[in-house]
Amino acid sequence: MQRSGEASGRLLGRRRECAVVDDLLQAARDGQGASMVLRGEPGIGKSALIEFARASAQGFRVISVAGVEAETELAFGGLHQLCAPLLDRFAQLPAPQRAALEIAFGMSAGSPPDRFLVGLAVLSLLGDAAQDEPVICLVDDAQWLDEISAQTLAFVARRLVAERAVLLFAERVPAPRAYFERLPALQIVGLADHDARALLQTVAPGQLDIRVREQILAEARGNPLAILELPRDRTPLSAADPVGTGGQPLASRIETGFLHRIGNLAPATRQLLLVAAAEPVGDAALLQRAGERMGIDVDEAAREAENAGLVTRRGMVRFRHPLVRSAAYRGATPQERRRAHQALADAIDPAQDPDRRLWHLASAAPEPAESVATQMEQAASRSMERGGVAAAAAFLDRASRLTPDPAQRGKRALAAAQAKSQAGAYDEALELLDIASLSPLSAYDEARTDLVRGRLQFFSRSAAKGLPLLLSAAGRLERFDPKLAKETYRDAMYAALTAGKLAGGSIEQVASAVLNTTISSEPTRADLLLVGLSRVIADGYAAGLPQIQRALTSYRTAALPPDEALGWLPLVCRVAHNAWDFDTWSSLSGSLVELARGTGALSVLPSALLLRLSNRVFAGELAVADALVSEAANVGDVTGSNVLAHYAALVVDPWKGRESQALRTIQTVTDDFLLRGEGKVSTATGWAAAVLYNGLGRYDEAFDAARRGASYPTEMGLSSSAMVELVWAAAHLGRPGDVIAEARRVVEMAAASGTDWALGTAALVTAMVGNERDTDGRYREAIERLERGGTRMFVARAHLSYGEWLRRSGRRSEARRNLDLAHRMLSTFGAAAFAERARQELAAVGVQMPKPSQDASAGVVDLTQQEARIAQLAADGLTNPEIGAQLFLSAHTVEWHLRKVFSKLGISSRKDIGARFADLQA
Numbered sequence: 001m002q003r004s005g006e007a008s009g010r011l012l013g014r015r016r017e018c019a020v021v022d023d024l025l026q027a028a029r030d031g032q033g034a035s036m037v038l039r040g041e042p043g044i045g046k047s048a049l050i051e052f053a054r055a056s057a058q059g060f061r062v063i064s065v066a067g068v069e070a071e072t073e074l075a076f077g078g079l080h081q082l083c084a085p086l087l088d089r090f091a092q093l094p095a096p097q098r099a100a101l102e103i104a105f106g107m108s109a110g111s112p113p114d115r116f117l118v119g120l121a122v123l124s125l126l127g128d129a130a131q132d133e134p135v136i137c138l139v140d141d142a143q144w145l146d147e148i149s150a151q152t153l154a155f156v157a158r159r160l161v162a163e164r165a166v167l168l169f170a171e172r173v174p175a176p177r178a179y180f181e182r183l184p185a186l187q188i189v190g191l192a193d194h195d196a197r198a199l200l201q202t203v204a205p206g207q208l209d210i211r212v213r214e215q216i217l218a219e220a221r222g223n224p225l226a227i228l229e230l231p232r233d234r235t236p237l238s239a240a241d242p243v244g245t246g247g248q249p250l251a252s253r254i255e256t257g258f259l260h261r262i263g264n265l266a267p268a269t270r271q272l273l274l275v276a277a278a279e280p281v282g283d284a285a286l287l288q289r290a291g292e293r294m295g296i297d298v299d300e301a302a303r304e305a306e307n308a309g310l311v312t313r314r315g316m317v318r319f320r321h322p323l324v325r326s327a328a329y330r331g332a333t334p335q336e337r338r339r340a341h342q343a344l345a346d347a348i349d350p351a352q353d354p355d356r357r358l359w360h361l362a363s364a365a366p367e368p369a370e371s372v373a374t375q376m377e378q379a380a381s382r383s384m385e386r387g388g389v390a391a392a393a394a395f396l397d398r399a400s401r402l403t404p405d406p407a408q409r410g411k412r413a414l415a416a417a418q419a420k421s422q423a424g425a426y427d428e429a430l431e432l433l434d435i436a437s438l439s440p441l442s443a444y445d446e447a448r449t450d451l452v453r454g455r456l457q458f459f460s461r462s463a464a465k466g467l468p469l470l471l472s473a474a475g476r477l478e479r480f481d482p483k484l485a486k487e488t489y490r491d492a493m494y495a496a497l498t499a500g501k502l503a504g505g506s507i508e509q510v511a512s513a514v515l516n517t518t519i520s521s522e523p524t525r526a527d528l529l530l531v532g533l534s535r536v537i538a539d540g541y542a543a544g545l546p547q548i549q550r551a552l553t554s555y556r557t558a559a560l561p562p563d564e565a566l567g568w569l570p571l572v573c574r575v576a577h578n579a580w581d582f583d584t585w586s587s588l589s590g591s592l593v594e595l596a597r598g599t600g601a602l603s604v605l606p607s608a609l610l611l612r613l614s615n616r617v618f619a620g621e622l623a624v625a626d627a628l629v630s631e632a633a634n635v636g637d638v639t640g641s642n643v644l645a646h647y648a649a650l651v652v653d654p655w656k657g658r659e660s661q662a663l664r665t666i667q668t669v670t671d672d673f674l675l676r677g678e679g680k681v682s683t684a685t686g687w688a689a690a691v692l693y694n695g696l697g698r699y700d701e702a703f704d705a706a707r708r709g710a711s712y713p714t715e716m717g718l719s720s721s722a723m724v725e726l727v728w729a730a731a732h733l734g735r736p737g738d739v740i741a742e743a744r745r746v747v748e749m750a751a752a753s754g755t756d757w758a759l760g761t762a763a764l765v766t767a768m769v770g771n772e773r774d775t776d777g778r779y780r781e782a783i784e785r786l787e788r789g790g791t792r793m794f795v796a797r798a799h800l801s802y803g804e805w806l807r808r809s810g811r812r813s814e815a816r817r818n819l820d821l822a823h824r825m826l827s828t829f830g831a832a833a834f835a836e837r838a839r840q841e842l843a844a845v846g847v848q849m850p851k852p853s854q855d856a857s858a859g860v861v862d863l864t865q866q867e868a869r870i871a872q873l874a875a876d877g878l879t880n881p882e883i884g885a886q887l888f889l890s891a892h893t894v895e896w897h898l899r900k901v902f903s904k905l906g907i908s909s910r911k912d913i914g915a916r917f918a919d920l921q922a
Contacts, residue, residue: 011052013195014045020186021053024166025060028134033160035167037142037180040188042251042323043225046170049188050138053168060134061085065153067144069326076104078149079122082137086125093128094881097121106382118148119155120888123163126156127890130164141322142169143177154179159889162896190222199227219253225321229257251323258310258327265304270328272301273310275340277329278360282317289347294339338364355379355395368404376402377412380419393419397432410439418452426456447476451488458491463499467506470495475513486526487567489514493533494571500680500715507714511537525554526568533575537714542752545579552576552584565595566604573611578716580750580758582618582790589615593628597886606635606644614651620792622830625652627869634887643672650684654692655793657833662692680718683709687718690725694732695833702729710742720749727765728801736769743769760785764798767805775805796825800838812845823849863904870894871901875913 024034038046065081100117102108157167220226291298305311319325345360376399383392396416403409413436420429454469474488496507511534528551535544555572569592576585589612596605613628629648636642646669653662666685686709693702709722723742730739743765750762760782767778779802786795803819823838839849873883880891905916
């Protein structure tokens with residue numbers, strides 16, 4: 001792209017785009033971080049805008065990163081480029097972040113770091129550097145960044161809030177990277193006609209026949225690189241020399257032009273360009289060594305390439321445009337490419353960069369080679385140790401293709417498929433599984449193939465699709481790997497409970513298979529859990545509950561290793577809910593959240609948060625649950641999947657009584673494409689709507705919703721809770737006879753469970769629809785037991801129901817006491833609609849309570865959800881770095897939010913936050 005010649009130095013025809021870049025830079029100078037993706041076709045001017053930003057960033061520290069097609073499967077390549085200039089700041093990072101980054105970069109050994117802990121470390125590095133001077137990171141060809149670098153940089157970009165930093169990406173279309181889709185974007189389009197003509201005039205002033213000029217402009221469609229390149233091979237003033245399109249896309253035609261120019265160079269220069277195209281780093285010293293190994297006079301060849309306008313040498317070798325690189329590489333023969341890769345492999349120090357050397361060796365191999373495949377397999381292990389799952393998958397994929405022995409090829413393809421699955425590359429994983437299936441596999445590997453395929457179907461399609469494969473794999477793995485078989489049965493059971501009624505009879509098949517496995521005379525807690533849950537499914541609730549309760553006791557009292565806890569506690573917490581064991585559910589859900597946060601286990605944390613916030617809702621702690629919903633949404637933003645965040649909101653929103661908000665949440669979950677294969681969606685949305693409408697006093701709608709939520713009792717959990725909502729609605733409609741079966745089931749489950757939560761719920765259900773002579777005693781029992789059980793939300797509702805019955809029975813004084821208590825509890829909890837029911841009942845017995853203008857959080861209503869969460873964590877005693885680690889923010893951003901909190905609350909210290917909250921909510 002040419003400069004306009006204006007004093008401002010703006011790019012020709014890019015006044016608007018340059019102004020956007022200027023605004024980003026000024027915002028960073030003013031202390032407001034920002035990010036932007038420049039998106040457009042090849043040659044449209046993205047790189048020119050990157051260079052404009054570089055030139056305009058006066059007073060900034062400039063860090064450059066470039067994605068290269070050959071590097072897309074080598075982990076951390078982009079992050080290496082970004083962090084290398086900041087190595088001197090590593091020591092200032094919090095210890096967990098520093099350790100994660102050092103392991104990721106191979107600077108130290110340790111357990112694989114969580115990718116988001118790596119992201120937080122990069123964010124902290126930039127924030128720290130920006131304290132000294134503003135920072136701008138220029139990321140060109142972002143579409144070719146390796147997977148983990150792309151994900152990490154997108155994570156950082158979304159969190160540049162109060163840092164004096166800018167992240168500017170240039171990305172090709174079509175098919176933008178999913179990680180960048182949620183970042184602010186500027187679409188770069190072709191130049192306007194008058195600007196295109198002005199640019200063409202700079203490269204061919206008066207030399208082109210008017211027809212040729214018009215054809216060039218028409219074909220270029222305002223693409224600056226096309227305007228600059230298409231005239232180069234045209235004969236001056238030749239009307240008979242049209243621009244031949246041959247039906248090629250514009251980018252291909254430009255590349256073809258570069259290919260012709262390369263073809264006119266000396267053979268040694270072409271060879272050097274090929275070596276440079278095969279080596280993405282642009283390391284001049286490395287290219288010198290590789291060129292010498294090929295017998296090239298590097299200086300002379302480089303001068304010719306520079307004079308041809310194809311590369312520049314200023315410390316690093318850079319191609320004028322990525323299309324030059326691709327032309328240099330694609331225009332070579334396979335034999336020439338292999339020779340270039342071999343020269344690069346020979347020139348790279350194996351101790352300094354073993355993975356890149358090995359990648360070149362693999363590209364140099366003319367045929368399958370076991371020695372190279374073995375090294376690729378070892379490189380995959382190194383990548384996995386650094387947390388580079390995508391890179392490990394790429395190495396294993398390449399290893400399988402280089403393996404001459406069919407049986408060994410199948411094993412490596414299976415390992416590659418498993419790694420691709422972990423990396424989220426589901427289509428590639430399925431392709432590798434097909435390759436593995438065509439190889440002679442052992443029975444053990446065939447079972448593992450089913451396991452990987454089943455998990456893929458579960459993750460990428462639905463629980464119902466993955467369940468049969470998981471069940472098959474579990475059975476076949478029993479004689480080879482009992483531990484893996486047990487974990488596979490666990491996954492199958494979880495899938496069956498998730499698929500619910502959409503699983504057909506599969507949940508019974510899982511239960512039958514578990515019960516037919518061999519259990520030792522001293523069963524483990526995992527054995528007890530699986531067998532007990534299977535007996536509940538196969539033989540009825542009471543049959544399996546004793547083993548479940550023994551398992552829950554063991555899990556609650558044992559010091560679990562992190563791997564076991566992360567693997568098993570999600571199912572354990574769900575089963576504790578099913579068993580009406582509120583204490584175990586409370587204890588273990590809290591432990592699971594803390595463990596997932598502490599270890600950075602982002603694959604587990606969303607489920608852990610959902611289990612925990614559901615528990616806190618039942619405890620009457622809606623404010624805590626709200627904070628956890630916010631955290632779940634934050635994690636969803638990090639991971640790119642908000643499925644569980646939507647579920648989290650579904651559990652909390654109905655209790656607040658805001659119909660429009662709750663219905664939006666219900667519709668979001670109902671419409672979520674990724675949830676359409678899960679039967680629990682019907683259960684959860686039915687339960688949520690029933691809670692909403694029972695609170696609003698619209699009992700016909702509550703009855704219909706609860707009936708839907710309770711229609712598949714084998715799911716237990718929310719299905720059982722939906723039965724309670726069904727009884728509540730029926731009692732208020734005067735239709736107790738319609739819910740006899742559901743009430744009886746609740747009572748039977750409670751008798752088997754024996755917990756205060758279960759027995760208190762049974763007493764409440766019986767009081768609402770049972771024999772009138774027992775009503776008073778049943779209500780009293782319900783309140784007493786539910787209070788002991790810790791489920792204070794239902795204590796408050798029991799007081800409300802009891803007060804309603806007392807009023808109808810003419811016992812107004814006792815009714816006032818219970819209704820007043822219900823009103824105060826429900827108002828404090830934030831259950832606004834149920835509190836309003838209590839207020840209206842109080843009015844009916846002569847007690848006038850003011851109608852609230854806002855909910856229990858009115859005192860802090862001016863705080864955003866993020867500010868409220870940070871304020872609460874600060875009040876709990878967490879430091880800014882600790883808050884940042886939990887919320888995936890930099891410590892500097894936390895400090896920025898706290899300053900706003902202090903201003904809104906009228907305080908000057910974090911020590912005053914707790915007292916101020918108490919005053920506002922009193």
